[in-house]
Each structure stands twice: as C-alpha cells, then as structure tokens.
Amino acid sequence: MSASAGGSENFWGALPDLARALAIQAGVLAGLWLVAQQLPRWVAPPYPLWAWVTAQAVLAAGVTLLLRLPRWWVWIQLLLPVVLGVAVWLQLPLWAVLMSLVVLWLLFRNALSEQVPLYLSNATTRKALCAAAKTLPQPVRFMDLGCGLGDAVVSMARCPKVVQSSGVETAPLSLWIARWRTRRAGAQVVGLSLWQVELQRYNLVYAFLSPVPMARLQEKVLQQMPPHSLFIANSFPLPDVAATEIWQLNDRRGTYLYLYRFDGQRRLLPPEVCHES
Ligand SMILES: C[S@@+](CC[C@H](N)C(=O)[O-])C[C@H]1O[C@@H](n2cnc3c(N)ncnc32)[C@H](O)[C@@H]1O
Incomplete structure (x- = not known):
C-alpha cells in the first residue's frame, strides 16, 4: 500500500x-x-x-x-x-487565442525548461548594479546571465566605469526585444544559454533567475570567475557559500543583492557587514 x-x-x-x-x-x-x-x-x-x-x-x-x-x-x-x-x-477567433499562447511561450519558454520565468530588475536594482561596478578596481566588463528584455544591459552600458555591457538570453521574443534595445544602447546581447558563457571574460556577472539553477550556477561561478571580480545574485543566493556582502535595497519588495567578491588569487572573500542602499 x-x-x-x-x-x-x-x-x-x-x-x-x-x-x-x-x-x-x-x-x-x-x-x-x-x-x-x-x-x-x-x-x-x-x-x-x-x-x-x-x-x-x-x-x-x-x-x-x-x-x-x-x-x-x-x-x-x-x-x-x-x-x-x-x-x-x-x-x-481560435487563431487569436493560439497566437497569444505562442507569444506567451516565446517570452516565458524558460519557465518551463529551466524553471526560470521572466521578471525584470527594477530601477533601484539597476542603480545598485552601477554602484557595485564602481567598487571594482578595473574597468568593468558586465554580463547579465538571462538578460530578459535587456533592462540591466542597457542601464549598465550607461554606467561610467563599464567598458562592455552584455547579456545572454534564450527565450526567443525576449532575445529579440533585448537585442533591439541594446543595439541602440551600444551594448550586446547574444542568443546563448547562460551555461555556455565563459565567465572568465567578465569581471562583473549578474544573475536574477530562480532558486532552481543556483546550485549548478554556484559551481560555474566558483570555477570560472576571474581574479578581482564580482558575482551578484538578485534574490536567490548561491546555496553553499556565504556572500561577501548582502545589500538590501530600498525598493518596494526590499530586494536582496548577494555580492560574491573574488580576490587576486580567485579566492572568494569572506562575509562583511550588511549594507543598506
Ligand atoms: C528573472 S528574468 C531576469 C531578466 C533580467 N536579467 C533582469 O534582471 O531584468 C530571468 C531570465 O533568464 C532567462 N533564462 C533562463 N534560463 C536561461 C538560460 N539557460 N540561458 C539564457 N537565459 C535564460 C529567462 O528567459 C528570463 O528572461
């Protein structure tokens, strides 16, 4: 039984x-x-x-x-x-209903395959990302893993310290919109899975995904982030390592950003005090 x-x-x-x-x-x-x-x-x-x-x-x-x-x-x-x-x-008519469902699928495909839906970083978060970029010692090469409609990629392209702003996305309609928006901003979005990105090429990497992929992403981050780099997870921390800093943002949802800083030997720096912005 x-x-x-x-x-x-x-x-x-x-x-x-x-x-x-x-x-x-x-x-x-x-x-x-x-x-x-x-x-x-x-x-x-x-x-x-x-x-x-x-x-x-x-x-x-x-x-x-x-x-x-x-x-x-x-x-x-x-x-x-x-x-x-x-x-x-x-x-x-039936075709209009089916078309709407297709559009939803083109935007939310990754909710089904990767258990990561589309929701967007707000303006407060984008401002905090720019503030975090300023804390890095070198010019910033930014990567948004799963960039949605490209909001963070566009805003980081305008951030003074950033010399390269890029993102990857696999949901077809989001990718198309992000490409169109970022091209006008002089940034770059590629239709690639985040699992194929070589993180060594970026010193600021951002992920706003869901709890599901974070354990796998943790392995990738610990293996690939270069010296003096920063990985930022929005809302969903890496499960088995402590963040160097946790920023609680002053927005409506009280967003938490988990900052993981790597030193010159690619070692993850231990936790520091909590920071509110
Ligand atoms: C929560 S949204 C965040 C969007 C954007 N980063 C932002 O903060 O505004 C997560 C995005 O990751 C995308 N995504 C999920 N899995 C992915 C994968 N394996 N490769 C590329 N993009 C992925 C989803 O399609 C979705 O657009």
Whole structure:
C-alpha cells in the first residue's frame, strides 16, 4: 500500500511542471463539470461565464499552491482561465487565442525548461548594479546571465566605469526585444544559454533567475570567475557559500543583492557587514 502511494507520489513529482499544471486545470475543470450537472437542483440556470471562470481560476491556483508547484505557476494558473474566459466572452477567433499562447511561450519558454520565468530588475536594482561596478578596481566588463528584455544591459552600458555591457538570453521574443534595445544602447546581447558563457571574460556577472539553477550556477561561478571580480545574485543566493556582502535595497519588495567578491588569487572573500542602499 505505502509502496504504491510512494510510486504515485514519484510519478507526480517526476512530471514536468507544465504537465502538473495542466493536470490540475483538467482536474478542476472535471470537478466543476460535475458540479454543473448537480447545480440545477438548487439554482436555476443560466450561470454566468464569469462565475465559472473565477471558480476555475481560484481553485486551480489554490490546488497549485497546495501541491507546492513553483510560486509563479500559481499566477499562471490564475491567469490562464481568465485569459481564455475573456477570449470566449469577446468571441475571439481560435487563431487569436493560439497566437497569444505562442507569444506567451516565446517570452516565458524558460519557465518551463529551466524553471526560470521572466521578471525584470527594477530601477533601484539597476542603480545598485552601477554602484557595485564602481567598487571594482578595473574597468568593468558586465554580463547579465538571462538578460530578459535587456533592462540591466542597457542601464549598465550607461554606467561610467563599464567598458562592455552584455547579456545572454534564450527565450526567443525576449532575445529579440533585448537585442533591439541594446543595439541602440551600444551594448550586446547574444542568443546563448547562460551555461555556455565563459565567465572568465567578465569581471562583473549578474544573475536574477530562480532558486532552481543556483546550485549548478554556484559551481560555474566558483570555477570560472576571474581574479578581482564580482558575482551578484538578485534574490536567490548561491546555496553553499556565504556572500561577501548582502545589500538590501530600498525598493518596494526590499530586494536582496548577494555580492560574491573574488580576490587576486580567485579566492572568494569572506562575509562583511550588511549594507543598506
Ligand atoms: C528573472 S528574468 C531576469 C531578466 C533580467 N536579467 C533582469 O534582471 O531584468 C530571468 C531570465 O533568464 C532567462 N533564462 C533562463 N534560463 C536561461 C538560460 N539557460 N540561458 C539564457 N537565459 C535564460 C529567462 O528567459 C528570463 O528572461
């Protein structure tokens, strides 16, 4: 009995997040269909579309939260029925709905494959990155690992100490937008996986990803960061090494930046005092 329970747990756990999310939507839909069969006994039809959409969205998001899928899936589960409900209400053609889903995939592809969705560094963070660049002894070669729409790459290109500002991105639409924006700013974005970047070539590397890739990234950072360099992780620290400095930013979400400084022998410098900016 317990073996089969363990087996089904493993089966569920082994499914990709997308499959689990769709299974939850399908399960909730089936449950609501059963409710709809019984409802006329108590409440006379018709039932408004918005009520079904709200029930589907709230229940799917709730189950997703209970089953502990990554937090952004809760938002996706909430939004998906609303988007489809609005499409039905507006009587949009099927191709328009499919196009919207394709656009979402082109932006959020890495949420499925790498468990890293798209969200952007805010202005306070970009200012702090520029302040961090000023603390480096040499001219700065900046790399944003997973640069999204290129916001940090563009702002770092304007930062006085920075001689090279670059980023990599693999979500197709984000890459296209980032390239277009950064080209105008004299910076450079390449369609490359962050795992293929040679970090030795940069003395300031920035990552705003998710908790999932940080252990693997830690190995890469410790192996490849050059002497007198700085690695900055936004919100998600490297799991097994202490940051040299932790900056808490004065923005709405109280962003934490974890700064890992390497000395002339490429040794990670030990923790210093906390810094607020
Ligand atoms: C949270 S967003 C951060 C965007 C940007 N760095 C910023 O701070 O505004 C993370 C980005 O990393 C991208 N990404 C995830 N895995 C990647 C990979 N293996 N290679 C390149 N980009 C990746 C995602 O597509 C997403 O755009």
